[in-house]
Amino acid sequence: MTEESRKSIHGQWSSRLAFILAATGSAVGLGNIWKFPYITGENGGGAFVLVYLLCIALIGIPVMMSEILIGRRGRRSPINTMRMLAAEEGIPKLWVLLGWAGVVAGFLILSYYSVIAGWAVAYVFRAASGVFTGVTADGIGAMFGDLVGNPEAQLGWHTIFMVMTTMVVARGVRSGLEAAVRFLMPGLFVLLLVLLGFSMNTGYFEQGLDFMFSVDFSKLSTAAVLTAMGHAFFTLSLGMGAIMVYGSYLSRNTSIAKTSVVIALLDTLVALIAGMAIFPIVFANGLEPASGPGLIFQTLPLAFGHMPGGVLFGTLFFVLLVFAAWTSAISLIEPAVAWLVENRDMNRVRAATLVGMITWLLGIVTILSFNRWAFEFDFAGETKGSGIFDILDILTSNIMLPLGGLAMAIFAGWMMKKTSVVDELKMGEGMLFKAWYVVVRYVTPVAVGIVFLNLVGVVRF
Ligand code: PFF
Secondary structure: OOOHHHOOOOOOOOOHHHHHHHHHHHHOOHHHHHHHHHHHHHOOOHHHHHHHHHHHHHHHHHHHHHHHHHHHHHOOOHHHHHHHHHHHHOOOHHHHHHHHHHHHHHHHHHHHHHHHHHHHHHHHHHHHHOOOOOOOHHHHHHHHHHHHOOHHHHHHHHHHHHHHHHHHHHHOHHHHHHHHHHHHHHHHHHHHHHHHHHHHOOOOHHHHHHHHHOOOHHHOOHHHHHHHHHHHHHHOOOOOOHHHHHHOOOOOOOOHHHHHHHHHHHHHHHHHHHHHHHHHHHHHOOOOOOOHHHHHHHHHHHHHHOOOOHHHHHHHHHHHHHHHHHHHHHHHHHHHHHHHHHHOOOOHHHHHHHHHHHHHHHHHHHHHHOOOOOOOEEEOOEEEOOHHHHHHHHHHHHHHHHHHHHHHHHHHHHHOOHHHHHHHHOOOOOHHHHHHHHHHHHHHHHHHHHHHHHHOOOOOO
8 A cells, every 4th residue: 555545645744743632632631620529439439540541551552552553554434444444454344343333332422422512501600600609519509500590501511512512523624623622622621720729728638538548449340340431431531432543643653652642641630630620629628429420510619609700710620621611522533424424425514514413402402401300220330320321331331342443452452453553553563562462462452451340350369
């Protein structure tokens, strides 16, 4: 295959930095600021955080390298990349199913992601209107309850967010995706530091740190280990083709290993800072760490309501949270849109609109799962309270993404020829390469396998 035919028809990132920003934009999102704190709260803190960090380092980074290398080698939407590489490497065509599974996961994840992002949009307006000023924990709880109890209002916010997402994806790789992330990610980071500063002065900072970092393995359940592993995939956007499709727009001479490490570090930093900012506020106000998906929507307004300049900082913060969600959302539907452009001869605008509409419809299920359709159920010994939303979340992050990531590790480690992998990674065949190869061939499959066997009760730990 010539160099020329290995260019994506969708364009390329303008530089290595542009790719890092876009991939970090995809990685850093609601997963870091909304989900990480609430699942840490639900799963008892320290031990959960430790398992999560181990999963990022031992599974996340190596899988990310595999996913980027597959994408860059294929230079097409994940579905067509899998089809083409299977032919090129002489392996079963069935691998194309991995591309399809990713597209399905993208639809499912975005359908609920957009509803939560819609809450963040609503909170921009609430913060700006000053309703948080001086408010009590009960008052904030009631406000949150009003929102999630009202399907019509949520539908409105979800619609706004889906229109925003569709618009950027319609504009394409450079002018759409790249332009958005350049300023927004640094801005988000600065505001998180402002929040952290506030939390340090609550008098409960140490208690927050203690909750997050003192490890007590007796609190670690099977479900918690599965959740930690699933979240490592979710937060790094791995296992469904989002990072693969971004990799397909990456120039040939960028180091995949270095960029993967940078992206994972930035992502982890944001999550840890978010946790360190949020838990002190939880304890200072007598809130419950395990209060579920509403956690940041009940803690952060309290912080903003009691800090000088809170209206301004609060508004800015929720604006940036929306942006972080936005740069993640676009990557969730890019695989489907790229496939429609390649195979159905659609232009990007039509493809993005079609995908956006399907996701929007699916989102209604999540909206209703917080109110009219709410029900409780038990999962691996834990009670979940938000019906279909929780099922979608468990199915996608805890099951589909780890299985997808596992398949990608196997594809790069066992299916592709070693020469192709070495050629694409461009890091020689020294120690680092060897370490990566062992991890994707043995460590990742065994680790993911054990967690699943444990879940279905074949092994116990
Ligand atoms: N990584 C995103 C977050 O942490 O919010 C969510 C996400 C984006 C998951 C893209 C999966 C994905 F493919």
